[in-house]
Structure formats: structure tokens, C-alpha cells
Amino acid sequence: MTTAVIADLGRRAQSMLDALAALSDEDGRITRLYLSPAHRRAADLVARWMGAAGMAVSEDALGTVRGHLPPAVPGPLANRRYLVGSHIDTVVDAGRYDGTLGVVAAILAVEEIRARGLKLPFGLDVLAFGDEEGVRFPTTLASSSAVAGVFKQADLDGARDSAGVSLREALVGFGGDPDRVAAAAYAPESVLGYLEVHIEQGPVLEIEGRPLGVVTSIAGQSRYMVTVTGEAGHAGTVPMTMRRDALAASAEMMLAVEAVARAGRADQMVATVGRLSLDPGAVNVIPARVSFTVDLRAETDPPRAAAADAIKQRFREIAEARNVAFLMDRYHDTPTTPASPRIQAAFARAVEDLGLPVRRLTSGAGHDGHAMHALCDIGMLFVRCRAGISHNPNEFADATDMGLAVEALIRALTALADGQGEV
Amino acid sequence: MTTAVIADLGRRAQSMLDALAALSDEDGRITRLYLSPAHRRAADLVARWMGAAGMAVSEDALGTVRGHLPPAVPGPLANRRYLVGSHIDTVVDAGRYDGTLGVVAAILAVEEIRARGLKLPFGLDVLAFGDEEGVRFPTTLASSSAVAGVFKQADLDGARDSAGVSLREALVGFGGDPDRVAAAAYAPESVLGYLEVHIEQGPVLEIEGRPLGVVTSIAGQSRYMVTVTGEAGHAGTVPMTMRRDALAASAEMMLAVEAVARAGRADQMVATVGRLSLDPGAVNVIPARVSFTVDLRAETDPPRAAAADAIKQRFREIAEARNVAFLMDRYHDTPTTPASPRIQAAFARAVEDLGLPVRRLTSGAGHDGHAMHALCDIGMLFVRCRAGISHNPNEFADATDMGLAVEALIRALTALADGQGEV
Numbered sequence: 038m039t040t041a042v043i044a045d046l047g048r049r050a051q052s053m054l055d056a057l058a059a060l061s062d063e064d065g066r067i068t069r070l071y072l073s074p075a076h077r078r079a080a081d082l083v084a085r086w087m088g089a090a091g092m093a094v095s096e097d098a099l100g101t102v103r104g105h106l107p108p109a110v111p112g113p114l115a116n117r118r119y120l121v122g123s124h125i126d127t128v129v130d131a132g133r134y135d136g137t138l139g140v141v142a143a144i145l146a147v148e149e150i151r152a153r154g155l156k157l158p159f160g161l162d163v164l165a166f167g168d169e170e171g172v173r174f175p176t177t178l179a180s181s182s183a184v185a186g187v188f189k190q191a192d193l194d195g196a197r198d199s200a201g202v203s204l205r206e207a208l209v210g211f212g213g214d215p216d217r218v219a220a221a222a223y224a225p226e227s228v229l230g231y232l233e234v235h236i237e238q239g240p241v242l243e244i245e246g247r248p249l250g251v252v253t254s255i256a257g258q259s260r261y262m263v264t265v266t267g268e269a270g271h272a273g274t275v276p277m278t279m280r281r282d283a284l285a286a287s288a289e290m291m292l293a294v295e296a297v298a299r300a301g302r303a304d305q306m307v308a309t310v311g312r313l314s315l316d317p318g319a320v321n322v323i324p325a326r327v328s329f330t331v332d333l334r335a336e337t338d339p340p341r342a343a344a345a346d347a348i349k350q351r352f353r354e355i356a357e358a359r360n361v362a363f364l365m366d367r368y369h370d371t372p373t374t375p376a377s378p379r380i381q382a383a384f385a386r387a388v389e390d391l392g393l394p395v396r397r398l399t400s401g402a403g404h405d406g407h408a409m410h411a412l413c414d415i416g417m418l419f420v421r422c423r424a425g426i427s428h429n430p431n432e433f434a435d436a437t438d439m440g441l442a443v444e445a446l447i448r449a450l451t452a453l454a455d456g457q458g459e460v
Numbered sequence: 461m462t463t464a465v466i467a468d469l470g471r472r473a474q475s476m477l478d479a480l481a482a483l484s485d486e487d488g489r490i491t492r493l494y495l496s497p498a499h500r501r502a503a504d505l506v507a508r509w510m511g512a513a514g515m516a517v518s519e520d521a522l523g524t525v526r527g528h529l530p531p532a533v534p535g536p537l538a539n540r541r542y543l544v545g546s547h548i549d550t551v552v553d554a555g556r557y558d559g560t561l562g563v564v565a566a567i568l569a570v571e572e573i574r575a576r577g578l579k580l581p582f583g584l585d586v587l588a589f590g591d592e593e594g595v596r597f598p599t600t601l602a603s604s605s606a607v608a609g610v611f612k613q614a615d616l617d618g619a620r621d622s623a624g625v626s627l628r629e630a631l632v633g634f635g636g637d638p639d640r641v642a643a644a645a646y647a648p649e650s651v652l653g654y655l656e657v658h659i660e661q662g663p664v665l666e667i668e669g670r671p672l673g674v675v676t677s678i679a680g681q682s683r684y685m686v687t688v689t690g691e692a693g694h695a696g697t698v699p700m701t702m703r704r705d706a707l708a709a710s711a712e713m714m715l716a717v718e719a720v721a722r723a724g725r726a727d728q729m730v731a732t733v734g735r736l737s738l739d740p741g742a743v744n745v746i747p748a749r750v751s752f753t754v755d756l757r758a759e760t761d762p763p764r765a766a767a768a769d770a771i772k773q774r775f776r777e778i779a780e781a782r783n784v785a786f787l788m789d790r791y792h793d794t795p796t797t798p799a800s801p802r803i804q805a806a807f808a809r810a811v812e813d814l815g816l817p818v819r820r821l822t823s824g825a826g827h828d829g830h831a832m833h834a835l836c837d838i839g840m841l842f843v844r845c846r847a848g849i850s851h852n853p854n855e856f857a858d859a860t861d862m863g864l865a866v867e868a869l870i871r872a873l874t875a876l877a878d879g880q881g882e883v
Contacts, residue, residue, distance in 0.1 A: 239697025256696060260743060272732035272755045273679060273824025274662025275848055277722045284733055285718050288711040295708050299700045309695035310707055311743045313736065320683060320734045320753040330743040332695045401696025425698055 046145060047440030053141040056082060057125065058133035066430060069127040070173040071180075072100060072207040079125045083140060083165045090148040092163060097221035098213045099183040102165040106147050109156040119450065120223070120231045120413070121146065122164030124180070124405055128172055132432020134236045134422065138439060140165045142234040146446045155447070157454050159229055166405050173198045173207075181405035185412035186222030193218070223412055230380050230414040231406060232449065234442045236434050238402050240425030248438040249445055250396045251384045252417035255407050256305070256334040257341055257373035263290065263352070267361040269317060269325035284315055284324035286359045293351035294331055297344050304340035305399040308333045308348075331365075336399040338373045374407045380416025380453070387448035388418075391441055402427075418445055469568060470863030476564040479505060480548065481556035489853060492550040493596040494603075495523060495630040502548045506563060506588045513571040515586065520644035521636045522603040522611070525588040529570050532579040542873060543646070543654045543836070544569065545587030547603070547828055551595055555855020557659045557845065561862060563588045565657040569869045578870070580877050582652055589828050596621045597630075604828035608835035609645030616641070646835060653803050653837040654829060655872065657865045659857050661825050663848030671861040672868055673819045674807045675840035678830050679728070679757040680764055680796035686713065686775070690784040692740060692748035707738055707747040709782045716774040717754055720767050727763035728822040731756045731771075754788075759822040761796045797830045803839025803876070810871035811841075814864055825850075841868055 060082065062068045062075040069075040080102045084094045087104030095103050102125075108115045123139020143163040150157065164184065171177025174196040182188040193205040193215050205215045237243075242250050267283035291310045298308035313329040331348065335341040349365055356363045385395045398419065406415040420442045423433040483505065485491045485498040492498040503525045510517045510527030518526050525548075531538045546562020566586040573580065587607065594600025597619040605611040616628040616638050628638045660666075665673050690706035714733045721731035736752040754771065758764040772788055779786045808818045821842065829838040843865045846856040 237697065238694055239699075240693075240702050241697075241699060244702065258696070270663075270848060271661055271825060271850065272734055273681070273730060273757050273826075274660065274664075274850075275730070275824075276662075276664060276728070277718070277725065277730055279663050279667060279848075282718075282732075284736065285714060288714040288718075288733075291708060291711040292715070295700070295705075295711075302700065305699070307696060307698070307700055309705075309744070309746055310711075311695055311745050311747060312741050313707065313738060315736060318735050320755055321732070322734050323732055324734060332744055334696050401698075402694060403696075425693060427694065427697075 043437060043440035043444055045440070046443040047436030049145055050138065050141050050439040050443060051436045053086065054133050054137055057137050067127055067131045067133060068129045069125065069131070071126045071168040072173070072211040076100070076126055076167055077211060080165065080167070083125060086144050087163060090144055091151050092147060096213070097183065098208065098215060098217040099180040099188070099221055100167040100208065100211050100213050101180045101184060101221065104144070104147070104163040106161040108158055108160050110158050112158045114159040114229065117227055117229050118160030118162050119229045119453065120162045120164055120409070121233070121446070122166065123233050123235055124166040124169035126167050126170050128170050128428045130430060132427060132429055134432050134434045135238065135427050136169055138236055138420065138434065139234045142439070142443045142446055145443045146450065149443070149447050150450070155451060157450060159454065161450070169405050174204055176204065178405060178408040179204065181408040183218055183221040184223060185408050187408065187411045188218055190218065225412055228413040230377060230416065231409040231412070232380060232446065233404060233406055233417045234446055235404060235417055235419060236422040236427065236432070237419040238422065238425065238427035241398055242396060242419060242421035243423065243425070245396060247394055247396045248421050248441050249388050249393055250398045250419035251381050251388060252376050252400050252419055253381065253397050254336050254376055255374040255400045255404055256336060257338050258369065258371050259333045259341060259345055259367055260369035261331040262366045262368055263329050263331060264364045265290065265327045265356070265361055266363070267325055268323070270323040272321040272323060275323060280323055281360050282323050283327040283361055286355055286361045287313070287327040287329060289355045290352050291329065293355065294348055297347045297351070301335060301340055301344050305336040306334070306340060306344055307401055308344070334401050336373065371407070374410045374415065376416045377414030380414055383449040383452040384416055384418050384445065386452045387445040390448050391445060393441070418442060418449070466860060466863035466867055468863070469866040470859030472568055473561065473564050473862040473866060474859045476509065477556050477560055480560050490550055490554045490556060491552045492548065494549045494591040495596070495634040499523070499549055499590055500634060503588065503590070506548060509567050510586060513567055514574050515570060519636070520606065521631065521638060521640040522606040522644055523590040523631065523634050523636050524603045524607060524644065527567070527570070527586040529584040531581055531583050533581050535581045537582040537652065540650055540652050541583030541585050542652045542876065543585045543587055543832070544656070544869070545589065546656050546658055547589040547592035549590050549593050551593050551851045553853060555850060555852055557855050557857045558661065558850050559592055559658070561659055561843065561857065562657045565862070565866045565869055568866045569873065572866070572870050573873070578874060580873060582877065584873070592828050597627055599627065601828060601831040602627065604831040606641055606644040607646060608831050610831060610834040611641055613641065648835055651836040653800060653839065654832040654835070655803060655869065656827065656829055656840045657869055658827060658840055658842060659845040659850065659855070660842040661845065661848065661850035664821055665819060665842060665844035666846065666848065668819060670817055670819045671844050671864050672811050672816055673821045673842035674804050674811065675799050675823050675842055676804065676820050677759050677799055678797040678823045678827055679759060680761050681792065681794050682756045682764060682768055682790055683792035684754040685789045685791055686752050686754060687787045688713065688750045688779070688784055689786070690748055691746070693746040695744040695746060698746060703746055704783050705746050706750040706784055709778055709784045710736070710750040710752060712778045713775050714752065716778065717771055720770045720774070724758060724763055724767050728759040729757070729763060729767055730824055731767070757824050759796065794830070797833045797838065799839045800837030803837055806872040806875040807839055807841050807868065809875045810868040813871050814868060816864070841865060841872070
């Protein structure tokens with residue numbers, strides 16, 4: 038593999054990303070919400086690319102564009118397929134890499150597989166999902182959930198955007214047929230796995246100087262609302278020893294959250310206090326009540342559960358020592374989605390083939406793979422991005438890194454075909 | 461001194477406080493803002509009480525009601541006087557003790573001094589100030605500042621309430637003559653000192669089981685706005701070791717503030733973080749920027765200044781270790797107002813006379829004494845109140861404690877007359 042091939046793949050990826058970036062619901066910035074006019078145009082462009090790459094193109098009831106490449110050789114896998122893709126919807130004022138890179142990389146991989154005459158013994162379906170960001174409707178991953186056969190029918194009429202448009206109405210406007218949702222689901226026995234290329238959306242690969250990373254899991258998440266109740270008092274008249282300061286207690290609790298997460302480094306644990314409000318909130322009044330959120334993630338579920346227990350135990354000790362009360366309410370919890378060892382191994386083999394070090398890391402952010410895991414094995418390849426920035430016009434991935442990702446995707450599929458991805 | 465006398469004084473104080481509490485600008489709760497109709501009625505009632513107690517009554521340009529009791533015996537102090545009082549304005553939805561107790565206690569003391577035939581060699585002026593809470597106008601302590609000769613003339617037209625009424629207009633409406641502000645000031649050589657009885661507005665006396673406390677100073681205050689700037693990031697994708705979390709840094713800083721204040725216990729130091737805001741404030745985003753206030757007070761100025769330095773030094777260390785930036789902006793600073801050792805000794809002697817332990821403590825809250833200190837020596841006697849609650853309908857002081865306070869005030873004045881207050 039020459040550097041020139043990688044560079045060429047990178048340039049082609051960049052060109053396709055630029056073309057998609059031009060399709061926006063807003064002038065001057067990239068905003069492509071699910072089932073919007075810009076999404077329609079992006080779906081049509083992706084369909085044209087798929088067709089040009091030699092794929093049979095269709096679009097399912099939820100707006101997912103699908104390009105099918107049949108197996109090139111007969112055999113026991115000939116009636117099964119790998120799914121490869123990502124999403125083409127964006128957040129408001131988005132970058133041009135999040136999601137779209139995975140779709141573009143899949144299309145380029147199919148082009149190359151055909152151009153190089155690689156004979157895969159299984160079919161390939163390239164999927165361009167439409168509802169990964171969950172910005173327009175209260176639901177999220179609707180399109181990949183339908184593909185995986187776990188879409189909730191009630192969302193068709195129950196989920197409405199801020200203008201009051203139901204998901205069903207938006208689908209009809211987009212050209213979909215909401216009555217054919219069930220047909221969007223793959224039969225599990227027909228699917229070998231789901232592969233996705235995506236920018237990291239974090240700083241790890243860049244700081245370590247690695248273009249690609251093999252995802253070990255999509256981290257499970259627990260979110261808590263913590264409420265600490267002490268006692269208000271005059272900032273001038275209550276001695277330090279007589280205070281029940283809800284904010285000082287919360288400060289100690291926040292450091293405990295941080296310490297527990299730091300201790301979970303081997304489990305790629307992260308914990309974040311992102312929101313905090315306090316009452317009464319006057320410069321000269323001791324805070325009586327503080328509420329803050331805790332967002333806790335880890336590579337696997339057991340250490341996350343153990344960390345939550347450790348945090349709660351520390352909260353108890355702090356609350357007791359400071360004579361304050363606390364509530365720790367878990368209001369959101371999603372389990373870890375493990376990446377299949379088999380697909381991880383195929384990606385690792387491909388990365389090694391390219392002469393690159395294999396960096397395995399968990400995905401702290403959510404992805405379509407979370408829904409797809411209900412259908413089949415999943416795996417992801419992360420691409421280095423600048424400063425970990427995402428969901429922002431400053432989002433950036435280097436063209437060469439993207440070329441490496443396309444090449445790694447091709448080689449991972451080849452490895453899976455060779456059975457070399459088995460572990 | 462019999463318990464019956466104390467109980468009687470307490471009952472009379474309670475009755476007068478109840479009468480004042482009935483004078484409110486709002487139905488159903490006590491709100492008596494400076495120069496309001498309720499303040500007018502309260503000033504008139506206080507004036508009647510003063511007259512009934514045998515005092516010559518007047519009202520100055522700023523609305524301060526003054527009752528004068530001439531010296532009972534000739535001598536070198538006969539053309540000088542002690543001032544005794546407090547304020548009759550309140551916060552919105554106030555209690556019935558803050559301020560008013562000091563005015564009521566002074567009037568009762570004069571009644572008793574005459575009734576008991578105590579011959580004081582100096583004059584006594586009872587003062588009922590009107591602008592201690594600073595709720596209506598942006599200025600505060602306007603009335604005691606005028607008495608002390610430090611009122612800022614510019615506030616007459618510059619200070620306006622929320623309805624746009626200037627202080628000058630409100631004074632005219634109240635019956636005052638804004639052109640006679642200068643005449644409100646006492647000649648310093650005519651004044652021997654200022655004494656004030658006030659509820660503690662803190663929990664110390666109650667927790668220690670002491671009815672009365674001798675104030676050593678009105679604590680100086682420094683207020684800071686601290687801004688901590690780190691870097692936003694995705695709560696799921698940025699490892700703990702790569703974070704520049706402005707809230708985690710602030711948590712450590714807040715605990716440092718608390719630790720420095722706790723270490724300053726001997727200086728009656730208190731520090732409070734009462735307000736905090738953060739940006740962007742989303743559950744899944746690492747906070748980029750946090751702003752919080754620090755309110756720092758101590759019995760004297762040097763330890764407060766040293767504590768501010770220590771806090772800033774700890775902030776520097778924390779910011780450096782966490783790779784965040786911070787600004788610590790001092791936006792408010794008032795020096796400590798020391799209580800005169802002579803007046804402290806007189807109060808202490810009186811408290812001892814009553815068979816009570818002498819508890820000395822600083823006043824963390826501000827008082828008219830701060831302005832009066834520009835004119836003369838000041839001293840304050842604190843009365844135990846329930847749970848430290850003030851500025852609230854739940855504010856409560858026991859009638860017996862109030863009776864003890866009136867008796868202690870009488871005895872402190874006697875002690876000063878005897879020269880027994882000298883140190």
C-alpha cells in the first residue's frame with residue numbers, strides 16, 4: 038500500500054464530505070436535522086454515490102439509505118452480509134465529519150473493493166442513518182433501531198418536533214412509508230455484523246499521536262441528580278463550626294466524584310459534574326440547597342456500578358460529617374454496548390497492516406452501534422480529530438487520517454472474509 | 461435585682477415590639493421601608509413613647525427620631541451625652557426584633573433611669589434611625605451617617621428607589637428638610653459614645669446558652685468575584701487526566717476558602733461562597749467557566765487581609781495544578797469597626813452584675829455603629845435569638861432575654877457614669 042493511495046482516498050473522502058457539508062437547513066452553517074429538506078438532499082446525494090459505486094440502492098421507511106453490494110463468490114456466507122455505515126443527520130451548527138465520515142468511508146470502501154477486484158464471500162450493505170443526533174425529535178437512534186428491529190412503534194405518533202410535527206408526518210413528507218417500519222428490520226440470521234468508522238470526538242488519539250483507534254465498547258452511562266440540603270444562614274454571623282453549608286458539602290462531593298473516576302482509569306472511567314444550581318444564591322447567605330448532576334461512564338458495566346456505589350458511600354460520609362442531607366437520584370442509565378472481539382480483531386489486524394500502533398479505547402459518546410447491537414455484533418474504528426472538538430464548526434479530521442480509515446475498513450472486511458478476524 | 465423586674469422589662473419590650481410590628485407597608489407581614497408610610501407611623505409612635513418617658517423629642521432631616529434626656533447632675537460631663545439607639549426600618553417580610561429592639565430597649569432604659577431616680581452626669585439621646593437595611597434606596601446607613609456627619613450630599617438626588625423617587629423627594633414627603641442635613645450631625649466633642657442593643661442574628665449565644673453577648677467589633681468585609689476558566693469538553697470522551705474542568709477546580713478552591721476560614725477561628729473568621737454560576741452548564745459537557753463569590757469577614761482587619769492572601773495563594777496552586785486560569789476580583793471592602801474597650805468594659809460589667817457569663821463576640825453583620833464610629837466610640841450588646849434566624853418572620857428573641865438586655869443597658873450607662881467602664 039503506497040502513501041499515494043491513502044492520500045487519494047483521503048482527498049476523495051474530503052471532497053465528498055465537503056459536498057455533504059453544502060447541504061444545510063441554514064445558510065452559513067451546517068444544520069441537517071432528521072427528515073429535513075437538507076437531509077432529503079443529503080440522502081439523495083448519498084444514494085447517487087452508492088449507485089455510482091455499483092450498489093443497488095433503496096431507502097427504508099425511516100429514511101435510511103441503503104446500498105447493497107452482493108457477494109462476489111459463492112459459499113456458506115453468500116446469503117449473509119456485513120452492514121457498514123453511520124449517520125448523515127447533524128446537530129445544529131455542526132462540523133462536517135461527525136457521522137458523515139462513516140458513510141463516505143463505507144461508500145469509498147465499496148468502490149475500492151470493486152475497483153481492486155477483491156472477492157468478498159458475503160454481501161455488504163452501506164447504511165446512511167438519519168436520526169443519530171436526536172436533535173429534532175425527542176427520540177434518538179430511530180433509524181438504526183428500525184434497522185435493528187427494535188424501533189418503538191409508539192414513537193411514530195408520540196414523538197413530535199418543536200413545531201408539533203409527528204415523526205409519522207415527517208416521514209411521509211420525506212417520502213417514507215411509516216406503515217412499512219417492520220420491513221426495515223434485517224433478519225438477524227442474515228447479518229454478520231455492523232462496522233462503523235467515526236471521528237473520535239475526544240482528544241486521546243491526537244494527544245498520543247495515533248491516527249486510528251479500535252473501539253472496545255460504547256460506554257454505558259449513568260446520570261444522577263444529586264440534591265444536598267443544609268441550612269441557610271447569614272454569611273457574617275454563623276461561625277464556620279456551626280454551618281451546614283450545602284455548597285461546601287457539594288464541593289467535597291464533587292471532588293469525591295472526580296477521585297473515584299480517576300481511580301477507575303483502567304476502566305476508562307469518566308465522571309462529570311456538568312450542571313449545578315444553588316439556593317438561595319446570595320453573596321451573603323450560606324447556601325441551603327444545592328443540586329448537581331453526575332454523568333458517569335466506563336468501558337464496561339460492573340466498574341461503573343461499583344463506582345456509583347463508591348460515590349454514594351463517599352457522599353454518605355461527607356453528608357454525615359457535615360450534618361447535611363442528600364438525595365442521589367439515577368434518572369438515566371444505559372448499559373455498555375461491547376464491541377465484538379471478532380470485529381475488534383479485524384480492525385486491529387487492519388491497523389497493524391498499515392504499520393500503525395493499535396490503540397484500543399472505549400467510546401464515551403453514543404453511536405448507532407448501540408441500537409445495532411440489538412441485531413448483531415458491532416465494531417467501530419475511530420479516526421483522530423483535532424483537539425477532541427465535535428458538534429462544532431471547528432470539528433476537523435486530517436484527510437490522510439481519513440484515507441487510512443477507509444483503507445483500514447477495506448482491510449478489516451478482507452480480514453473478516455479470511456476469517457482472520459476470528460479470535 | 462429581682463427576676464420580677466427583668467420579667468417586667470421583657471414584657472414591656474415585647475409589648476412595644478408588637479405595637480411596632482403592627483405598622484407595616486404590607487398586609488399580613490412586616491415590611492417597613494425607609495421613609496414609607498409605615499416608617500412615618502413608627503417614627504410617630506416612637507416619638508410618643510419618648511415623650512411619655514420624659515424626653516424632649518425631635519426629628520432630624522434624615523428622619524431619625526431623637527429623644528433627649530438632660531443630665532441629672534452638674535459636672536464636667538453635663539454638656540456631653542451618650543447616644544443610644546438602633547433602627548426602625550426593616551427588610552421586606554421582616555421579623556419584629558432586628559433594630560426595633562435596640563430602640564425599644566433605649567426608651568425603656570430611660571424610663572427606668574428616671575423611675576429609679578438614677579442620676580447620670582451626662583445627657584442621653586435615644587436615636588431611632590430609619591435607613592439601616594438599605595432596602596429601598598441604593599444607599600445604606602444614610603440616617604446614622606447624617607448623625608455622624610459623614611452623609612454624602614450627592615445621595616440626596618443621586619439615590620433613587622425602584623419607583624424613581626429620589627431620597628430628597630422621599631424625605632420631603634416624610635416631613636424632613638433635606639436642606640438641614642448638616643444640622644443633623646452631632647459635634648464630636650459633645651458625644652461620649654454610641655451604645656446599641658441588637659439581636660445577635662447568629663446562633664452563637666443560643667448554642668452556648670448565653671442570653672447576652674458583648675460585641676468586640678463589627679467585622680470588616682471583603683467580597684470577591686472569582687472566575688475560573690478551563691476548557692469545555694464532551695463528558696464521555698475526554699479522559700480524566702486530560703481535563704481542565706473549571707468546576708472541579710472551583711470545588712477544590714471552595715474547600716480551600718473553607719479551610720482558611722476554619723484556621724482563622726481565633727479571629728472569628730468566616731468565609732462564604734454564596735453564589736456560583738457555570739458555563740455551559742449541560743449534564744454531558746465539562747464546565748469551561750465558573751464564577752463564584754467569596755464573602756470574607758473577621759474580627760479585625762489584619763487576619764482578614766492575611767486570609768485573602770492565603771486564599772489567593774491556594775487558588776494559584778490549584779489553578780496551576782489543574783491547568784486552569786482564574787481571576788479574583790475584590791469588588792467590595794469595608795474595614796472593621798472596633799467596639800471601644802471602654803464601652804465593652806461597661807457592658808461586660810453590667811452583664812457580670814446580672815450574674816451572667818461575659819461572652820465576647822464580633823458582629824458579622826453590619827450595623828449603624830459602623831457609621832457612628834466616624835463620630836464617636838461605639839459599643840454593642842447582643843441578645844440571644846432563636847436559631848440565628850433574622851430577616852425573616854421566624855425571627856425570635858425571648859422576653860426575659862430582652863429584659864436582661866434593658867437592665868444591662870441601664871447598668872452599662874451607670875457604669876460609664878461611675879467611670880467603672882474605663883479600662
